[in-house]
Amino acid sequence: MLGSEIRKDYIQDKYVIIAPRRGVRPHEKKEECAPTPTPAPCRFCPEKLDLEPYVFEYPEIGSPKRRRSNLPAPWLIKVVPNKFPAVSIENQKAYGVQEVVVETPKHGIHLEELSDPHVAKLLSVYAARTATIAKDKKIEYILIFKNSGGPAGASIQHAHSQIFATHFLPPHLFDKSQKVQAYKLRTGRCIYCDVIARERKSPRLVFEDTHVIAFTPYASMHNYELWILPRRHLDNVTLLTEAERLSWAKILKRALKKIAALNLPYNFYFHQVIHDEDQHLYMKITPRGSIWAGVEIGSGLIINPVAPEEAAEYYRK
Numbered sequence: 001m002l003g004s005e006i007r008k009d010y011i012q013d014k015y016v017i018i019a020p021r022r023g024v025r026p027h028e029k030k031e032e033c034a035p036t037p038t039p040a041p042c043r044f045c046p047e048k049l050d051l052e053p054y055v056f057e058y059p060e061i062g063s064p065k066r067r068r069s070n071l072p073a074p075w076l077i078k079v080v081p082n083k084f085p086a087v088s089i090e091n092q093k094a095y096g097v098q099e100v101v102v103e104t105p106k107h108g109i110h111l112e113e114l115s116d117p118h119v120a121k122l123l124s125v126y127a128a129r130t131a132t133i134a135k136d137k138k139i140e141y142i143l144i145f146k147n148s149g150g151p152a153g154a155s156i157q158h159a160h161s162q163i164f165a166t167h168f169l170p171p172h173l174f175d176k177s178q179k180v181q182a183y184k185l186r187t188g189r190c191i192y193c194d195v196i197a198r199e200r201k202s203p204r205l206v207f208e209d210t211h212v213i214a215f216t217p218y219a220s221m222h223n224y225e226l227w228i229l230p231r232r233h234l235d236n237v238t239l240l241t242e243a244e245r246l247s248w249a250k251i252l253k254r255a256l257k258k259i260a261a262l263n264l265p266y267n268f269y270f271h272q273v274i275h276d277e278d279q280h281l282y283m284k285i286t287p288r289g290s291i292w293a294g295v296e297i298g299s300g301l302i303i304n305p306v307a308p309e310e311a312a313e314y315y316r317k
Contacts, residue, residue: 004017004018004019004020005017005018006018007218007219008219009217009219010191010195010217010218010219011176011179011180011183011191012172012175012176012179014219014221014300014302015219015300015301015302016219016220016221016301016302016303016304017301017302017303017304018219018220018304018307018308019303019304019305020305020306020307020310037157038107038156038157038158040107040108040158041107042107042156042157042158043156043158044100044102044107044156044158044160045105045107045158046075046105049078049080049102049105052080053080053081054078054079054080055079055080055081055099055129056078056079056125056128056129056132057075057077057078057079058075058076058077058078058121058124058125059075059076074105075105076104076105076118076121077101077102077103077104077118077121077122077125078101078102078105079099079100079101079102079125079129079163080099080100080102081098081099081100082098082099082100082162085097085098086098086164087164087165087166089136094166095138095166095167096139096164096165096166096167096168097133097136097139097163097164097165097166098162098163098164098165099129099162099163100160100161100162100163101122101125101126101129101160101161101162101163102158102159102160103122103159103160103161104118104159107158108157108158109159110148110159110256110260111146111148111159111252111253111256112252112253112256112257112260114159114253116246116249116250116253117246117249118249119249119252119253120242120245120246120248120249122161122249123237123240123245123248123249124245126144126163126237127237127238127240129163130142130144130163130236130237130238130272131238133163133165134272134274136165138167139165139166139167139274140166140167140168140169140273140274140275141165141166141167141168141169141170141173141271141272141273141274142163142164142165142271142272142274143163143164143165143269143270143271144161144162144163144164144237144269144270144271145161145162145164145267145268145269146160146161146162146266146267146268146269147162147265147267148256148265148266148267149264149265149266149288169273173271173273174273177273177276177279180192180279181276181278184278190233190278190280191280192229192233192280192282193233193280196213196229196231199213199215199217199218200213202215202218203309203312203313204216204217204218204308204309204312205312206226206251206255206312206315206316207251207254207315207316208231209247210231210247211230211231211232211241211243211244211247211248212228212229212230212231212244212247212248212251213228213229213231214226214227214228214229214251214255214315215227215312216308216309216311216312216315217308218308220304220306220308220311221286221302221304222286222287222288222289222290222304223264223287223289223290223304223305223306223311224258224259224262224264224287224289224306224311224314224315225284225285225286225287225308225311226255226284226285226311226315227282227283227284227285228248228251228252228255228282228283228285229280229281229282229283230244230248230280230281232244233280234280234281235272235277235278235279235280235281236272236279236281237270237272237281239281240281248283252268252283252285254315255285255315256285258314258315259285259287262287262289264287264288264289265287265288266285266286266287266288267285267286267288268283268284268285268286269283269284269286270282270283270284289306290304290305
């Protein structure tokens with residue numbers, strides 16, 4: 001691709017200018033993206049976290065020997081309440097749930113350095129918390145996300161992600177849900193299933209197996225943006241099988257290692273609209289390699305200097 005090209009999102013009225021010749025590529029600015037180290041033990045290390053209340057622990061049953069000795073049971077992944085929540089079940093004006101998922105007891109270990117089964121178990125923890133939180137009839141929306149690196153919003157370096165649930169459905173997601181349903185009424189098909197079929201044959205395909213597919217989206221808003229989806233039409237994370245979770249873990253780790261090689265901070269997220277039971281689960285990984293400036297803020301048009309086809313080639317190497 002030589003010149004710029006305006007591209008539209010698969011579903012919503014969002015536009016991106018893919019401009020490969022503009023600006024400096026993100027991996028040429030490594031020094032700006034280094035995370036701020038957090039000394040150990042931090043508040044997510046077992047020495048401190050085991051003194052705090054928690055809402056979920058994996059494995060849920062610790063070693064019998066340690067239980068008899070009244071020592072804290074060993075854990076692989078622990079979910080604790082967010083100490084500084086923006087929403088809570090006690091606040092009727094901002095009702096919701098905020099939790100922190102501590103991904104490992106080991107300080108200084110990044111998600112991509114964990115084993116495949118460990119990351120698959122993390123997905124099962126997300127599923128367990130989603131199922132529990134969704135039982136609250138007031139909850140309309142659940143967002144699971146990770147901030148990695150200071151520019152991506154991480155305040156503590158110890159590997160963790162977060163769960164945010166609220167009784168309020170963000171308007172842009174309501175609009176998106178309506179557009180997805182309109183497409184299905186018009187064609188009889190899921191738009192994400194159609195996108196998967198199209199991207200499997202495109203230069204943006206990064207990885208696929210019998211369970212999961214990953215590709216860089218046609219109208220990528222972020223440098224090196226990557227989507228991961230189940231090949232099956234699944235509404236939410238609670239429906240993934242063990243095999244699908246393991247495939248997902250492998251491609252997620254592979255992607256994060258490539259992003260780490262660029263020294264880029266990143267976010268990933270996936271969400272669930274509770275009362276829409278015919279969604280197609282997807283995870284977006286959004287590296288933070290460029291700063292949105294006047295054009296993006298003023299017009300809403302995003303300029304991306306890394307073409308998704310170029311990003312896909314980098315991920316495939």
